[in-house]
Amino acid sequence: MAEKKSKVGEDATSAAAVEYTRHIWLAGLGAMARANEEGTKLFEQLVQEGEKVENRSREVVGSKAEDVRNMATSAWEDFMKRATGGMGDVEAMFEAQVNRTLSALGVATNEDINKLAKQVDELSKQVKSLSSAKSTKSSSSGTKSRSTSGSKTSKTTKK
Secondary structure, X not given: OHHHHHXXXXXXXXXXXXXXXXXXXXXXXXXHHHHHHHHHHHHHHHHHHHHHHHHHXXXXXXXXXXXXXXXXXXXXXXXXXXXXXXXXXXXXXXXXXXXXXXXXXOOOOHHHHHHHHHHHHXXXXXXXXXXXXXXXXXXXXXXXXXXXXXXXXXXXXXX
């Protein structure tokens, strides 16, 4: 009989263990079902929160990108102003150096040529005025000499 009692006790212990294992299994299934149900809801809530964060980030980044674009444009314009302004200085220095070199070599500059052209014009006017004054004087004295020489010629012809 003692054996029967121990066998009954073992069966009861085994049955309790099986029942406990079954409860663990059912609790796991319940947790899975609940996680699946609430996980979907949680997933949807997380997606909505993510969309809100993304929109806020885009607004911030968009305004910052516009600020950066404006700063870059302004910096480029400043650079171009400085570069073109500096080119004028470089050109002036280069032109001055070329003029000094040409002067040292004895080559006339445009300014020298223009001065000479003005002087030539003035001298031409003076020559014309002197020529016309001389021709006027010559023509008045030439009439006298022609009449004198004409009479001499006519006398010679008459003889």
